[in-house]
Amino acid sequence: MIEFLAQHPVLAAVTGLLTLAALFGALLGYASIRFKVEGNPIVDQIDSLLPQTQCGQCGHPGCHPYAEAIANGDDINKCPPGGESTMEALAELMGRDPMPLDADPDTIGVKKVAYIREDECIGCTKCIIACPVDAIVGATKLMHTVIESDCTGCDLCVEPCPVDCIDMLPVETTVKNWGWNRPQGPNARFEHQVFASDRPFTTDGRAV
Amino acid sequence: MRLWDFHGGIHPEENKQQSVQQALVKAPLPKQVVLPLQQHIGAPAEPLVSVGDTVKTGQLIAQADDFISANIHASISGTVTAIDERPIPHASGMSDLCIVIESDGQDDWVKLEPIADWQNADSETLLNAIARAGIVGMGGAGFPTAVKARIREQHTIDTLVINAAECEPYITADDMAMRTYPERLIQGVQILSQLVKPSRCLIGIEDNKPEAIKALHSATKDTDIDVVVVPTKYPSGGEKQLIQILTGREVPSGGLPADIGVICQNVGTAIAIAKAVILGEPLISRITTLTGNAMTRRQNVDVRLGTPINELLDFAGFNAALASRLIMGGPMMGFTLTSDRLPVVKTTNCLLAPTSQEFPDPEPESPCIRCGMCEQACPAELLPQQLHWFAKAEEFEKAQLFNLFDCIECGACSYVCPSSIPLVQYYRFAKTEIHKEQEEAKKAERAKIRFEQRQARLEREEAEKIAARNARMAAAAAKSAAAKAAAPATSGASPVTQGLAQGLDEAAAKKLKIQRAAATVALKKAEKALTEAALDSNASPDNKAILEANHKAAQEKLAAIDQQLNGGAQAKTQAGANPQPAVATNPNGLDDAALKKLKIQRAAASVALKKTEKALAEATDENRVQLEATFKAAQDKVSDIEQQLGIASAQPASNEQSVAAPSADQEKILKQAKIAAAASKAAMKKAEKALVHAQSIGDTDEIAAKEAAIVTAKANAEKAADKLAALQGVTPKAPAAASHSASDATPETDLAAKQEKALKQAKIIVAATRTALKKAKKALAEAQDSKDPEAIKAQQAVVERCKTKFTGAEQTLAQLTSSDVC
């Protein structure tokens, strides 16, 4: 066999390649069984891009159903809480063209949080039932309140309240969530810039 | 001793001489202090005092609220006048919660608790003393020192570095502290080394502080602490840079100095530690440099925390007219303050008030010329130019790949940039955005988990409910079966059939009862309306008549239901006595109910099936076998139920066949007739409308034409209605006739079903005619309002017709109901 192959270099090459092909084929086949991915990876990927507000504004009962719908070809522009950035991320992931958001431009991307005016709350528990993330605490006939850090700002508790005591307030900027703004770019002075300008004056800027 | 060098760095003008000409002095005691609850990295402290409390200097007024947090102490004695939001020295210029103390001018201290024998104290005692004193890193970041000093619990530390480099221009606070209190510093270092137990202890100091170096040399003579003089270069005082200079070790990207066995503390921090342990004095004051050409007395002061900056500025002879701005911190890493009504905090190492000659307005930003100078200056060996592009394009992921978070924001790159690009601001912006994104991702993750958990909980509750209901139903069935089994089999019918039949009868009786209740309510309503109408003298006789008719109808209905109910009861007793007919009448109805039940069961079973399928798909190998068994069981159940369902539905289908054909035909005709009637009605309406229009215009020709059209339309409509009525008259009879032929072969219930259908239809017709009547009446009222005699007449006619139709429909209904009963 080996001698035969040695005498026929072309056949030897073909045999070698075929052997390799069979080997890698077997390897790949094994790998695809051994390392099988659980669940539907694309849906999970889409889901991880969605803001998880669970507001249903996309017309689906939560973010995961919308992720499934996108995976099945639904439009990618239906999530107002996610805003442009989510739409763009989805476009990139799905290899589709970005499209204008299907929402009222004033409401896109505004972070809000529910606030219950507690002295007006009658303790009807309707908002608790509506909240998709259990962000409201309270009991029958007792005052209710919103756990601010868990509220996704989905708006779903506002409508069921029979006494209209729930407000959606924009998330306030405090010292804790404050951050630097983007410098305006060329031709603008950056007001907070401190040094960089003390160079020309370092020699004559000394103490009098 | 061998020294290393770090990459990059710059040599800005030092400007340190101005503030070291005068000795360190104590600033005058403030009349009021404002102490922010967060002067450190981590969680804000929790207030322990309330408004109106009197406090003494050094008293604990807010307690660390978390592992990473720090205590706050009163820096003067006096009264707490407020705990509210006050502007704080922060780059945002915002407010935060502060405790405000009004001084009583006494500066009355609490009793301090020094640790007398600190050289032999154990580390827990020392750490507690440091934590109690609320000491944080005084170099600028403000990380709680006690937390940092505990580092030995997780890492082995071989080198303790004291950062005395103080590389930033203008700032001389550490320099003056070392000159004034070298012994305190050495004590602090000794306490630290007692805690950390390093093999060596280094004080790194830049060579531009000869006096401090001298003082340190003499203070460390009899100790094993090394004073290492390093060449002046900004930013050698950066923690990572100083460690590299002194040890040659590089802190890994994203790591801590402790990862390479080093811990670094600032001079001010070491002195505060010494004071806390040896004197028991909490951190209530700090050394701050007051400098800049807009001040006349440039010097270092020992100032109580919370002192308003404007008081300090007055003390330093600040001339606001000369100042271009007010900066907290140095010129490289500080930030401009928006106001001077702010308190001094634990991290205020310098207040810089330069003139506009010293610090003119920044140059406007120009585009990057890719000169590469920033890369040469960066002490962290980053690519500032690239980072700036990424930040500008908001490509934060790439920025992170290029180690954005290793940037120490030293400003060396912006300093050398010939285009005056505020590079650090771009990095800060990028970091902010990345942090925000991370926060959001975390929140989204939590929301998702909470949502899914809620969903799971709801499903579970639903499942439990269904299970409970099923159990209840099964129990009830078993009970009745048992009861029937006990009853004699003398009747000859199988006991189970009988039991079910009885249950069915009961259900029917219940339904009837409910109907009866509804009818009673309707009757009452009608009665009430009638009495009201009688009292109301204005009521038209027409109205009254209608009401009376209504009342009567309701009464009749009630009577019919009662009769039915009695009949049912009789039938039941009969069934008891003579099971044969009962069995004959009931099986089909029974089948209906059973069918429904089976269907529900099938739905439940298929849900279960699906669930197990899903579980199976997700299952790991271990429980697969078990799940597969469940799955199979579920499948069997479904097919079982389906089979049953097939048998059950086959039966009624065969029963119905005999009557289905004629009734279907009739129905079709009926439908057609109805459509014709509706169409002609619509035509009539249209014509009427047109007539009104014509009348309003006053065109006589037109009116005549329209009237003619209406007449034909009316005729059409009436014809259609007649036909419809005729057909409807036939329909109820049809099933009755069919039932005769069918009765021998199939049980009478078939007839009952047909009758029910006819009944329903009749009811619908009654309802429809009622609404038509109502509408007509409304139109009449409108016409009356408009006082158009013609229109009134026309409408009255319409009402009349509707009425007759209505009564006709009602009669049919009554007939049907009565026939239904027998």
Ligand code: SF4
């Ligand atoms: S619209 Fe609301 S529910 Fe839909 S994907 Fe966006 S956040 Fe989720």
Ligand code: SF4
């Ligand atoms: S509290 Fe209201 S707005 Fe917030 S998550 Fe719940 S339902 Fe939505």
Ligand code: SF4
């Ligand atoms: S600010 Fe950051 S990027 Fe610029 S030189 Fe300093 S460490 Fe390097």
Ligand code: SF4
């Ligand atoms: S120093 Fe300024 S101009 Fe030069 S490459 Fe860096 S960012 Fe660009």
